[in-house]
Amino acid sequence: MLNNTPSPPRYLGKLAVLYEHPENIEKSQALAQQLNIPLINITELNEKDKHSEVFFLAWRDGCLRLIDQDLLKKGGLTVEIEPRPGEQRSWPAPKDSALAKALGRKTKSVIDATTGWGQDSLHIFRMGYELMCIERSPLMIELLKDGLQRLSQETWIKNCALSVPHLVAGNAIELLNTLSTPPDAIYIDPMFPPKRKQSALAKKSMMILRELLGDDDDKEQLFTAAFQATGKRVVVKSPDYAPPLMGKPSHTFQGKLLRYDVYLKGDNHD
Ligand SMILES: C[S@@+](CC[C@H](N)C(=O)[O-])C[C@H]1O[C@@H](n2cnc3c(N)ncnc32)[C@H](O)[C@@H]1O
Structure with missing residues (x-):
């Protein structure tokens, strides 16, 4: 039987919103509130006693990115909207996969x-x-x-x-x-x-x-x-x-x- 009470998301305690640029402050605050996770300023990142989170969401290069310790300095994972390598770029692409x-x-x-x-x-x-x-x-x-x-x-x-x-x-x-x-x-x-x-x-x-x-x-x-x-x-x-x-x-x-x-x-x- 389906349990209708959703369990708390597993990412709680591991994930925070990282606020890096002043122009993103409002949407960073709204995102942190929406997901019920902390908002951390980039300047607090190395103060480990201030937070336990090791994954971050941040706006970088116009995309919302999910970042781990390896990707902190640069980059981050994002929903990739470009066609896969080898996929025809015209629409509709052939149905041959x-x-x-x-x-x-x-x-x-x-x-x-x-x-x-x-x-x-x-x-x-x-x-x-x-x-x-x-x-x-x-x-x-x-x-x-x-x-x-x-x-x-x-x-x-x-x-x-x-x-x-x-x-x-x-x-x-x-x-x-x-x-x-x-x-x-x-x-x-x-x-x-x-x-x-x-x-x-x-x-x-x-x-x-x-x-x-x-x-x-x-x-x-x-x-x-x-x-x-x-x-x-x-x-x-x-x-x-x-x-x-x-x-x-x-x-x-x-x-x-x-x-x-x-x-x-x-x-x-x-
Ligand atoms: C392996 S990933 C899917 C990857 C995806 N096919 C792609 O190309 O990126 C599984 C995803 O399904 C979601 N999921 C699993 N069970 C679900 C359900 N019952 N209802 C809605 N989403 C579900 C999970 O939250 C997770 O994001």
């Missing part, structure tokens, strides 16, 4: 129920699918809102008269129950526990996400909600070492170090 094959030839509408850094969502969006994004972590919601705002200002979005994907904040296990129209496909990419030996290839963005959000232990419940809510299929992204989430899938498409397991509903075979 393993993810597109898993979504199905006739699929038009997709819900990404686990948006995270938005990288799969934005790939799906650039291929021309009608897309809605769901994310439950207030931290990721803020990073995604910033990414989608930057995306809305891109010339190609304006030239093609596109609206950026609709982002819904909340637990997909509950939200998927309330859909008025089922999408053709629901995509889920929950956080799986790592292999005992953490791969050197594990992406920093995912390692930080695991550290700040933890594993998604309710992924079976999410699958059940998605299978009930979808019109035709659920696609589950899985690391290659993990067994299929809900028994033998109808189809599997292999990617690099990962799989897309497709669960078809009824007698849909497109």
Whole structure:
């Protein structure tokens, strides 16, 4: 049974907003308040007795960035809105990736129920699918809102008269129950526990996400909600070492170090 009382975010005590430039003071204050985390001035950063946080959110170079100790001096992780290497830059990009094959030839509408850094969502969006994004972590919601705002200002979005994907904040296990129209496909990419030996290839963005959000232990419940809510299929992204989430899938498409397991509903075979 779903426990409706959300537990406090795991990032509390580890994350603060870092205020570096006077022009960002108001939005830094508002963000700290929104996430219920401290606001730290860059000048207090080395005064360890003043704060315990080791991850920071800060506006740098016009983007909201998530920063750890390695990235403090420069940089930070952000929702990347540029196409992936090798992806065609025109819109819609060809539907030739393993993810597109898993979504199905006739699929038009997709819900990404686990948006995270938005990288799969934005790939799906650039291929021309009608897309809605769901994310439950207030931290990721803020990073995604910033990414989608930057995306809305891109010339190609304006030239093609596109609206950026609709982002819904909340637990997909509950939200998927309330859909008025089922999408053709629901995509889920929950956080799986790592292999005992953490791969050197594990992406920093995912390692930080695991550290700040933890594993998604309710992924079976999410699958059940998605299978009930979808019109035709659920696609589950899985690391290659993990067994299929809900028994033998109808189809599997292999990617690099990962799989897309497709669960078809009824007698849909497109
Ligand atoms: C592995 S990440 C997804 C990465 C994403 N596919 C990308 O391309 O960046 C998993 C994300 O799903 C979110 N998530 C997991 N279960 C969820 C649920 N039931 N409802 C909404 N979001 C969920 C987590 O908060 C986390 O941000």
